[in-house]
Amino acid sequence: MKLEVGYIDITDIQFSDKASLQDGVLYVDRDAITAMILEDERIRAVELDIAKPGESVRITPVKDVIEPRVKVEGPGEIFPGVLSKVQTVGSGRTHVLRGAAVVTTGKIVGFQEGIIDMTGLGAEYTPFSKTFNLVANFTPVDGLTAHDYENALRLAGLKMAKALGELGREVEPNEVKTYEHLPVMQGAEKYPELPRVGYVQMLQSQGLMHDTYVYGVDMKQSLTTMISPTEVLDGAIISGNCVSACDKNTTYHHLNNPVIHDLFEAHGKTLNFAAMIITNENVYLADKERSSDWTAKLVEYLDLDGVIISQEGFGNPDTDLIMNCKKIEAVGTRTVIITDEYAGRDGTSQSLADADASADAVVTGGNANQVVVLPKLDKVIGTLDYVDKIAGGFENNLQEDGSIVVELQAITGATNELGFNRLSAR
Amino acid sequence: MVKEVERAGIPVVHVCTVTPISMTVGANRIVPAVAIPHPLGNPALSMEEEKQIRRKILDTALKALSTEVEEQTIFEVE
Amino acid sequence: MGKLKVLHYINQFYAGIGGEEMADVAPELREGAMGPGLAFNSGYGDEAEITHTIVCGDSFFNERLDEAKELILDMVKSVKPDLFVAGPAFNAGRYGVACATIAYEVLSQLGIPVLTGMYEENPGVDMFRDKLYIVATRNSAAGMRDAVSKMVPLSLKLARGETIGASAEEGYHPTGVRVNFFEKERGSKRAVKMLLKKMAGKPFTTEFPMPDFDRVPPNPAVKDITKATVALVTSGGIVPKGNPDRIESSSASKYGEYDITGVMDLTAETYETAHGGYDPLYANQDADRVLPVDILREFEAQGKIGKLHNKFYTTVGNGTAVKSSKVFAEEFSRKLVNDGVDVVILTST
Structure with a gap:
């Protein structure tokens, strides 16, 4: 499968009467977007706002972040099986509004939503302080159940990203990259001397705000399976919104999965990126055993020399991670796992809930319990009502001077386990 | 937590879904539960059926507490 | 200077x-x-x-x-x-x-x-x-x-x-205290490099060495469970409705101690979960799914246990440092011993 991705660099975002994309400036028609969102009768109101890098703006509670993309050539549409009919994506050509993002916020659903600061200390920990963000603050109709509310938010965010992406259809990209994923036998014949490497991506699938969808399928209902990494770049995997904000993969993270990018970069040079496997992190022990058995079976079947395993979330998914690692090592394939840590605020506690000697190659996204003081910012999009309740917050953490004391946990994307950031710990 | 209770001299049974974590953290008497969001219940069933599940798990827990163990032991719910 | x-x-x-x-x-x-x-x-x-x-x-x-x-x-x-x-x-x-x-x-x-x-x-x-x-x-x-x-x-x-x-x-030997810092390369890149070294049999350094977990020997079994005082403890964050002590949804800094004298059943109106790590709806609908007070009351009436202890202890396991839970548990275990509790049923989500 061969996908050309054209990156259009976005250098500013503004509201305008007419939607367009010119010279890197994204002009957003606020009324049209608002009208589109309100077509969903579960949403009573939406407020659109813009947040740019360096501005004194805090967005919270953040549910998802999505990058605008559009399918220019080839089968299918962006976010297949969710916004468009099920059709295999991942080939042809796709345009990306690089540097732009849609951010969704609104009344809290669970405990898990995050904070994005566009400036100050918090901005150093979230990648979305560097993007030009169109922020939608939703108010659901009264009496909407939590699951319906999450669903409405999820679809609204995706629709917005798709609508913005559409503006890049005819624009000449600043950079075009080609990603090619070969059929197994062809890859082996083409690179006989290179180690065969796979990517095992673990997807959160633990219920409300912890779910992930693949071509519209709730991943908790799927067995471990395979996917072409190019399909992921076209939005085949989307987030069902936040768990602890620091280590949940937003849809933006999926679209820009750094493991996929870095394996493609090494592909044909130091390794042969032979396969990508996706598996889940369910709440039943039998599911955990079955899914990790399956992961190891596929790895063995594909005859992989090594795999990178990325986790999502923490706590009981540490067990899924260790099961995957242990079982894959047991079939003779070398593993590196990417995780993050909950080592306590002072860094002296046990970092993971589970452990095994076979997990001898670990990359960490840092200690999520580290406490940071986020300064008062001039403007809040969303509400500060929940900063003591979200995961990583605590009672009275909103200080008199307007600063907020939180653990990194509360910051969207801070300790990402796809290896999206440079943050680490020793 | 389970270890601290044990250390204090009280026999303790850990009822939990992810028994491998329980094994890793060092619980000695372990009873498997249903699922993470509802370890002693199942919202897919009727209230009475759920209670029956709860009884079985707790019967197993009492059995575990009444059984001498030498090493970490998982007591399967019958 | x-x-x-x-x-x-x-x-x-x-x-x-x-x-x-x-x-x-x-x-x-x-x-x-x-x-x-x-x-x-x-x-x-x-x-x-x-x-x-x-x-x-x-x-x-x-x-x-x-x-x-x-x-x-x-x-x-x-x-x-x-x-x-x-x-x-x-x-x-x-x-x-x-x-x-x-x-x-x-x-x-x-x-x-x-x-x-x-x-x-x-x-x-x-x-x-x-x-x-x-x-x-x-x-x-x-x-x-x-x-x-x-x-x-x-x-x-x-x-x-x-x-x-x-x-x-x-450049110092790791002290066991985990300290965050920014690496030169992002994590995915470090993972690819580490994997290449590992596959080639070359030396590599893990960023997190796997820990050894300590063990406590099992206590003797209870002699007669029908005479025993049974206490309930949970890491599933069950609290009285409204979370009166405001236990955090993650990285809890405290545990709760609540009296259940006369409580026969936990209902959606009286109890909920403060835990932020799982879908809370099922526990909020019926907290007995996490903290089985209803059935233990039944067992108490039937004489299958001596009695249910009149207090339960609760924490949120989600993202809470092992060290903190250890401190909580040391403290409430002392109380349990002093109160003459014979056995503990600890439930986790």
């Missing part, structure tokens, strides 16, 4: 007194720098200076430990340095243990910043890595320049009370 005053500790060998045959020499305070101290002084430049050196035989230190400690501490007190540096000891076992032991004494007794350095297999590392900073050096004195180049900047930071970065940045 003038130059920082540094006191350097070395053994008989590095002082040029002699080898193993001279290892019995008693501690001695000399003025100025000597041996490796000269390299330190050139590294310190205008920032600091070794004004005195303590020389002590390795056998003397290790065999007459209390006497050596006392003599050396008195010397340190008389010099009143801003900083105490010992070694580096490379892979010399007794020298390493001496460096780390005396450095720890100076730190803990006198509150003076200290630093030492040695090879990872030196027994001094495992004995003291969680008590003071020990710079990682090569296994022989051939690594002196490298060792000094790491020890000089770190010791200055310590003397000035500056923030110390992660072990990988500063």
